[in-house]
Every structure is written in structure tokens, then in C-alpha cells.
Amino acid sequence: MSDITFIRAESVTTEPRLTRGVLIGVTMALIAVLLFAPLIAVFAEALSRGWAAAVASLASPDARSAIRLTLIVAAIAVPLNAVFGIAAAWAITKFDFRGKAFLITLIDLPFSVSPVVAGLALVLLFGVNSSLGAWLVANDLRIVFAFPGIVLATMFVTFPFVARELIPVMIEQGRAEEEAALTLGASGWRTFFTVTLPNIRWALLYGVLLCNARAMGEFGAVAVISGKIRGETTTMPIMIEMLYNEYLSVAAFSLAAVLALLALVTLTLKSLLEWRHADLLAATRRH
Amino acid sequence: MNIEIEELAKEFGTERALHPVSLAIPSGALIALLGPSGSGKTTLLRILGGLEFPTSGRVLFDGADATGLTVQERRAGFVFQHYALFKHMTVFENVAYGLRARKRRERPTDAEITRRVSRLLDLIQLPDIGARYPSQLSGGQRQRVALARALAIEPRMLLLDEPFGALDAKVRKELRQGLREIHDRTGLTTVFVTHDQEEAMELADLVVVMSMGRIEQVGKPAEIRAKPASDFVRDFTAA
Ligand SMILES: Nc1ncnc2c1ncn2[C@@H]1O[C@H](COP(=O)(O)OP(=O)(O)O)[C@@H](O)[C@H]1O
Ligand SMILES: [Mg+2]
Numbered sequence: 001m002s003d004i005t006f007i008r009a010e011s012v013t014t015e016p017r018l019t020r021g022v023l024i025g026v027t028m029a030l031i032a033v034l035l036f037a038p039l040i041a042v043f044a045e046a047l048s049r050g051w052a053a054a055v056a057s058l059a060s061p062d063a064r065s066a067i068r069l070t071l072i073v074a075a076i077a078v079p080l081n082a083v084f085g086i087a088a089a090w091a092i093t094k095f096d097f098r099g100k101a102f103l104i105t106l107i108d109l110p111f112s113v114s115p116v117v118a119g120l121a122l123v124l125l126f127g128v129n130s131s132l133g134a135w136l137v138a139n140d141l142r143i144v145f146a147f148p149g150i151v152l153a154t155m156f157v158t159f160p161f162v163a164r165e166l167i168p169v170m171i172e173q174g175r176a177e178e179e180a181a182l183t184l185g186a187s188g189w190r191t192f193f194t195v196t197l198p199n200i201r202w203a204l205l206y207g208v209l210l211c212n213a214r215a216m217g218e219f220g221a222v223a224v225i226s227g228k229i230r231g232e233t234t235t236m237p238i239m240i241e242m243l244y245n246e247y248l249s250v251a252a253f254s255l256a257a258v259l260a261l262l263a264l265v266t267l268t269l270k271s272l273l274e275w276r277h278a279d280l281l282a283a284t285r286r287h
Numbered sequence: 288m289n290i291e292i293e294e295l296a297k298e299f300g301t302e303r304a305l306h307p308v309s310l311a312i313p314s315g316a317l318i319a320l321l322g323p324s325g326s327g328k329t330t331l332l333r334i335l336g337g338l339e340f341p342t343s344g345r346v347l348f349d350g351a352d353a354t355g356l357t358v359q360e361r362r363a364g365f366v367f368q369h370y371a372l373f374k375h376m377t378v379f380e381n382v383a384y385g386l387r388a389r390k391r392r393e394r395p396t397d398a399e400i401t402r403r404v405s406r407l408l409d410l411i412q413l414p415d416i417g418a419r420y421p422s423q424l425s426g427g428q429r430q431r432v433a434l435a436r437a438l439a440i441e442p443r444m445l446l447l448d449e450p451f452g453a454l455d456a457k458v459r460k461e462l463r464q465g466l467r468e469i470h471d472r473t474g475l476t477t478v479f480v481t482h483d484q485e486e487a488m489e490l491a492d493l494v495v496v497m498s499m500g501r502i503e504q505v506g507k508p509a510e511i512r513a514k515p516a517s518d519f520v521r522d523f524t525a526a
Contacts, residue, residue, distance in 0.1 A: 176371035179338055182358045183365040184385035184440055194384075198375045 042260055046253035057251035058258065065231050066239035067258065069150070073235060074215040077154040081215075082208050085162025090196075092163075093170035094178070107163050110156055118156050119224025122149060145227030150235065153221035158211045165207030169200055205273065209266045216262055288349050288443045288476050289314040290335065295344035297330050304330040306500045307344060312478065312493075314349075317470045319487035320480045322497035323523065328480040329368075329448055331497075335478065336446050337361040348443065364437030364475070366447040370429045372421040378432050379404055379417035385440035407435040410469065427458040434469065445470070447479040451486060463490050484524045488512070496520050 046054050057063060088107055092100060110118065126143040127133045136143060143149045177199065181191040197204075219237040226233035234242065236259050243252035290312040297305040305327045312318055320328040333339040335346065337358035345354045353361065373381050382404045386395055395403065408414050411431040421429060430450060437445060450466065451459045467490060470477050481487050487494045488508040496503045496511065496519075504516035515521035 176367050176369065177373055179358075180365065180367060180371040180373070180436075181384065181388070183336055183338070183361075183363060184388055184436070185359045185362070186384070186388040187359070190388055195373060 039260060042253055042256050045249060046257040048253075049250050053250050054254040054257075057248075057254045060251070062231050062234070062239060062243075063251065063255055066234050066236045066255065069147075069234070070216050070236040070259075073147075073150055073154050074212055076151050077158060077215050078208060078212045081155055081158055081211055082162050082204065084159065085166060085207060085211075086200075086204070088163045089166035089170050089200075092167055094175055104167075107160050110159050115153075115157050115218065115220030116224055119153050119221035122153055122156070122221070122225050126152075144225060145229060145233060147233070149225040150222050150233060153225045154215050154218050157218050157221050158215045161211035161214065162204065162207035165203045165210070166200055169203040170196075173199055202274075205270065209270050212266055213263050216259065290444065290476060290478075291345075291347040291350075292331075292335075293345040293347065295331070295334060295341050295346065297327075297334060297339065298342045303500055305334075305341075308500075308502045310495060310502060310505065312476060314476055315474050317467070317477045317490065317492045318479070319491035319494045320478060320497060321482070321484060321487040321494050321523075322503075323482055325499075326497040327500040328482075328497055330500075332446050332448055332478060332480050335361075335444075336363040336365045338365075362440060362443045364440060364442030364445045366430070366433045366437050366445070366450050368448040368452060370421075370433040372429060372433060372436070374421050376420075377417060378408070378413075378419050378421070378424070381421070381432060382407055382417075382436045382439050384436065403439065404435075407439055410438070410472075411435045411465070425458075426454050427462055430454065430462060431465065434466070438469070438473070442475065445473075445475045445477040447477070449480050449482070451481070451483075459486075466490065488524070496523065498523070 058067075088103070091097075092104060123144050124130060125132065126136060126149065128137055128144075133144065141148075143152065177195050178191050181195045182188075186194065217237055218235075219241070222235055223238055223241075226235070226238060228234060228238055228242065230242065236255055240252050240255045240259070243249075243255065290310075292308060292310040292312075294307040294309055295305060296303070296307045308327075308331070320331060322328050330339060334341050337356060337360070341354065345352055347353060348361075373384065376384070383400050386400050386403065389395075404417065405414070408417060411434060413428060413431055413435075416424065416428065416432075421432070424432065430453075434447075434450075447466075451462055454462065463486065466477075466479070479491075488511075491508065493505065494508055494511055495505050496516075498519050504511055504520050506514075511520065511524055515524060
């Protein structure tokens with residue numbers, strides 16, 4: 001999206017060379033200091049005792065269970081939030097109803113509430129001290145300090161990403177194409193899958209990738225609700241913190257490097273998809 | 288198919304878009320809904336197409352009550368104001384959309400779909416653009432593709448919202464002729480919306496002049512010119 005605008009902006013504006021050079025230089029320097037340097041530091045620290053030590057630390061049961069848990073939580077939370085995000089964006093952009101403005105504010109709530117507070121709220125709601133929690137425990141359904149709680153906390157924190165990406169795109173596109181499909185005899189579902197979804201696929205992909213990155217990286221809410229039971233409810237970020245606090249810096253940074261790599265993979269995936277479909281992307285945007 | 292509209296009214300919240308209006312559209316006619324912006328033309332057209340439902344009143348198709356029919360059941364070929372072509376589909380897929388959306392039993396074979404789409408592209412005199420995307424077409428071409436897409440479902444009527452609104456004067460004249468020819472060939476009852484009195488007078492068999500949610504006059508272009516029913520009609524249709 002941004003590169004297309006940039007190309008046009010460059011050919012239209014005629015900023016003096018010097019201004020442009022300085023701006024680009026400053027941006028590059030900031031990116032280097034704020035983004036690349038920390039990333040490189042993590043990898044350097046992970047490999048400070050050599051490859052073998054790093055790989056060995058990742059092969060430990062704690063590290064492996066943390067990686068597995070994080071991937072499984074993301075694999076559940078992200079698709080569910082994609083579905084909820086589409087539903088929320090659909091409701092907000094295609095229908096008029098009372099309380100719409102309130103719903104839009106509500107969607108953003110997870111962004112403004114500290115994740116720790118969110119985690120505490122879930123503990124209060126589902127913990128043994130609440131009647132709901134007591135009932136759950138009586139029926140042997142464990143949410144707090146267990147896997148379902150981690151999924152819930154992750155979903156709460158990452159809920160806005162997909163909806164936030166979709167709402168502006170869906171507002172801009174309006175309802176005309178969907179209405180056209182309906183007049184041509186298509187059912188509501190068919191219209192959704194053949195018209196709505198293809199029209200929002202880039203925004204959806206972007207939202208899902210952001211959601212995924214955050215889901216894998218979430219610390220605060222998960223730290224509270226997971227109870228940090230080693231090897232059982234410790235996701236990668238939690239495990240990294242524990243290892244770091246125990247002065248196991250190679251293990252901590254190796255795991256951190258894996259987490260960073262997972263984020264880089266999602267980013268690369270996004271660029272690759274955009275590049276492969278650049279012509280189609282441009283065609284839909286120009287219209 | 289003839290269309291009857293009985294005491295049709297539409298309110299959006301407190302806003303009255305249509306006061307109760309009645310109108311009979313004879314089968315096979317080419318009708319213009321003419322009026323200034325905000326006079327309720329689009330609302331009336333959308334109610335006919337099943338995209339909007341009236342607050343009160345009835346719509347009859349060939350004498351049968353159609354007020355409660357869903358948009359899919361109406362089988363109205365609808366051409367939207369900005370055409371609303373599916374931008375991620377080729378022209379071919381756009382035109383084929385309505386055929387592919389049919390229930391399996393009624394769906395033509397792929398070969399039959401290809402044949403019908405080419406015939407429609409011939410009809411709109413754009414036989415070679417099937418592989419293009421809407422973004423690669425001119426405004427006039429887009430309008431004709433939208434028309435072909437609407438015709439593909441073998442509609443019972445044709446409804447067009449400002450079909451020439453977004454085009455420059457020269458293309459507009461050509462396409463007016465095109466719409467007339469397609470109407471005469473298919474014999475479909477056709478209703479189009481316009482705010483351009485010249486366009487309405489030149490193209491339509493019957494002109495419905497609207498203002499502020501009311502029908503001011505219905506008549507042949509010559510009748511409206513000769514005997515305007517109100518000052519508004521006289522002023523609005525003054526050439
Ligand atoms: N979805 C809607 N919600 C609220 N008001 C509407 C809506 N659609 C149309 N209106 C109102 O109804 C009136 C008639 O609109 P419309 O039928 O679009 O007129 P026209 O097509 O003649 O310009 C206008 O005052 C418009 O503001
Ligand atoms: Mg209108």
C-alpha cells in the first residue's frame with residue numbers, strides 16, 4: 001500500500017535534494033539504531049558461546065515445550081480472532097444499528113487497557129474466588145493457570161488487529177459490489193466468499209500477520225493468567241524472562257532469537273505475497 | 288413484464304424519501320425517472336430491485352404482489368450508478384457471475400456459460416475484452432460491461448441508476464443510442480434514473496418527473512413539454 005503512494009509522491013513533489021537526503025538519512029539512522037541494532041544484539045548474545053550451545057539450549061525440554069505452546073496458542077487464537085474481526089468489521093461497515101459508535105470504541109479497548117490488567121480481570125472472572133470459577137473447578141474445567149486461560153488472554157489482547165485493518169478498507173469499498181452480487185442472484189454467503197473476502201484479502205492478511213506477531217509475543221496478560229508453571233504454561237516470552245532471571249543468558253537469548261525469527265518469517269511472508277501479486281494488487285487499487 | 292406501484296412510501300428514520308407514490312409501468316416500456324438530486328429516484332429504483340424495502344405500499348409484477356420478494360427472487364438486472372463491477376474479476380468473470388451463482392440444477396455448463404458471455408460481449412460491441420480487468424477499461428466500456436452483466440441473468444426487467452452520469456458528453460450520446468437498441472432488441476421493461484431532462488426526453492417512452500419524494504407528472508416527453516403539470520415541471524424540463 002505505502003510503496004505505491006511513495007512512488008507517486010516522489011514524482012509529484014519537488015523537495016530540494018538536501019532536505020530529501022537529510023530526511024532519508026535520519027530515517028535510516030533511526031531504523032538502524034532502534035530496530036536493527038537490538039535485533040543483532042539478540043542474535044550475537046544467543047551465539048556468544050557458539051552454535052552448539054545455542055542449539056543445545058533450544059533442545060532442552062523447557063525450551064521445546066515453550067515453543068510448542070506458543071505455536072499452538074497462536075494457531076488457535078489467530079484464526080478465531082480473524083473470524084471475529086471479520087464479523088465485527090462486517091457488522092460495523094455494512095449495517096446501520098444503534099450503539100455502533102460504542103462498539104467501535106469497544107473494539108479498541110484491548111489496546112488501551114494494560115495487558116496485566118486484562119490478565120488480572122480474567123483471573124478474577126475465572127479464578128476459584130468467583131462463582132463461575134468455583135463452578136468450573138467443581139466440574140474439573142481449568143481455565144486459570146492453564147492452557148484455555150492463555151488462549152483467552154492472547155485473544156483478548158490481539159482482538160483489535162484484524163478488525164482495525166478491515167474497517168477502513170470496508171468503509172472505503174462501500175456496499176455496491178455486494179449489492180450487485182445479490183441482484184445477480186448470489187446468496188449472502190456466496191457474496192461474502194466471492195466478493196467481500198477477495199476485496200479485503202490484503203487488509204485481512206496484514207491484520208492476521210500483525211495479530212500473529214503480537215499473539216506469539218504477548219507477555220503481560222499471559223504472565224498473570226498462566227501462573228508461570230515451568231514446562232506447562234510457560235510460553236516463549238515467559239520462558240525467556242525466566243531464563244534471563246536465572247542468568248541463563250545463552251538459553252534466554254537463543255529462545256529470544258527464535259521468537260524474533262518467527263516474526264521475521266511472517267514479515268517475509270507478507271512481502272513475498274505482495275510481490276507475487278503486485279500486478280493484481282495494483283489493478284484493484286487503481287480502480 | 289408490467290410493474291405497478293401502489294401508494295409506495297419510504298422513510299429513513301424521520302426522513303421521508305418517498306411520499307406515497309403510485310405508478311403503472313407498461314410491459315416493454317423504456318421509462319425515465321427524472322428529477323433533481325434528492326428527489327427519491329434512487330430510492331424508488333432500489334425498492335423495485337429489492338435492495339430497499341418500503342415503509343408502506345405494494346409493488347406488483349404482472350399483477351402478482353412482489354413487495355416481499357427478496358432481491359434474488361426479483362431477477363432485476365440492476366446497473367449501479369458507478370457500475371459496481373467486481374474489480375478483482377475479469378470482464379468475462381463479471382458477466383458470468385450471475386450464471387455461476389445459480390443453483391446447480393439451473394446452472395449452465397461451462398461451455399454454455401462461455402457461449403452466453405461471448406454473445407453478450409458481442410451485443411455490447413466489446414467482443415475482445417473478456418480477459419481484461421475493470422481497471423483497464425474506459426468509463427463507457429465499464430458501463431456497457433455492467434449492462435452485459437445485468438443482462439446475463441436473463442432478467443425480468445432492467446433497472447439503471449444514472450447510467451450515463453459518470454461519462455463525458457460524446458460517449459453519453461453514443462451509449463444512449465446503445466441502451467435504446469438493447470432495449471428494443473430484448474423488449475425488457477426498462478427503468479432508468481437521470482437528472483438530465485434532455486436525456487430523459489430523448490430516450491424514454493414515458494417520463495416520470497419527481498421532486499422531493501413525490502411524482503409531479505407522468506407522460507410522454509411531448510406531453511410533458513406541451514402541458515407541464517406544475518411550475519416545477521415547467522422549470523425543470525425547460526430546455
Ligand atoms: N440509506 C439512506 N439513509 C438515510 N437517508 C437516505 C438514504 N437513502 C436516501 N436517503 C434520503 O432520501 C432522499 C432521497 O434520496 P435518493 O433516492 O437517493 O434521491 P435521488 O436518487 O433522486 O438523488 C434524500 O433526502 C436522501 O438523503
Ligand atoms: Mg440517486
